[in-house]
Amino acid sequence: MITKRIIPCLDVKDGRVVKGVNFLGLADVSSPTKLAKFYSDNGADELVFYDITASAEGRALFTDILCEVASTIFIPLTVGGGINSVDDFDRVLKCGADKVSVNSGAIRNPDLINAAAQKYGDQCVVLSVDAKRVDGTYHVFAKGGREDTGMDAIEWIKRGQSMGAGEIVLNSIDTDGVKNGFDLEMLGAVCEIATVPVIASGGAGNIDHFTELFNTLPKVDAGLAASIFHFGEVDIHDLKKDLDSSGIIVRL
Amino acid sequence: MVAIVDYGVGNLFSLKSSFSYIGEEVVVTSDPETIRNADRVILPGVGAFGDAADKLFGSGLAQLLIDLANEGKPILGICLGMQLLFEKSYEYGEHKGLGLIKGSIKPIADKVSSDYKIPHIGWNALKFTEKKSPLFKYINEGDCVYFVHSFYGADCEASLIATAEYGFDVTAAVSSGNVYGTQFHPEKSGEVGMKILKAFCEI
16 A cells, blocks of 8 residues: 655755754754755655745755755655746756656746646646635635735646646645644645645644544645654654554555 | 666666665666676666657667676666566557566556556555565565556566555566566665665675
């Protein structure tokens, strides 16, 4: 049986991991390579590196870092942030990324999904969607959740799949940062129409939230989180042991 | 030395890095002499079978690989590289493979209900066939490896060395004499994957 995946997400700026990482016993907590190794050793099934750099220098540094990570960590790596063209796919895939996640770049230019899927295969293209409730429907938000595009999230995901997105990351803005659990209602609506793996993001605060996620929505393939892993609130080994004892199949 | 055959398909960065990581001298090359002189040969690949087969046959590398296989050189095909070892594939038409493993490549979609998402993507546990392959000497049954594929090796019972459950027993690895293939990506399967590559380097 395919296992449910647990995925930590790391924000990288100018070659360093930012947005608060705090581990006991890990001296340099902003080194992407050291953190990647730590997570890989502790049971992460995959890693997401999100490039939040704005400058060209920072971008170049990001790809250097990626090469370094991919030379030492041998689990799937997904890269997101600043992906606007097929050339951007090329840039990160050459450095050892396995999957590339598109968000605002695909909203601006949906053909990017198509073009990248044709060149690199569906499995390589991850459509990341930030969604929020607006007047009883789910709207897609752009620019890191700041701008309402007015697009219906369910329709956008359907379109993304038909154009070749091989995986969907659904980040609920409504539950993000609240640590009160994943947005099961929104995820459920996405699972109804998803034909490709769905990765849940936004809202995890403790181990039980992951158990609840996979028990309530068996069609969800993976859970993604950042701060609860970075601050040691949830240890991935403990999380997976708990999931296993609840009958959820994980890689131990 | 390990030669990774570069025939213009896919990204070989992680694969090359993984051999360096386990301390093997490795080269990515399309040069027939370099490939011939290597102790072991890796046939990688992602993408479509037809396109990859055209490149292999068109460049003459296909015949070289067949010759080396017959001379007893250890060869490992990974993912699409494993599929290319088979006789033929029914991925978008019918395409001829290297014929080093008896069997053909067919769509997973024909075998499973729509409850199973395609591609088969993620970590899945290995189930060994009766006789444990030397490829798995450092790992255990039940260890998980990373898969990404939409087509699978069919009618290859004689060569089957491992399967993974995904609605049916999906071909996970095959071997015939000195020729080996893994549907999964050892170079993305963490420590378990490194142990498989290490075992291959000792064959």
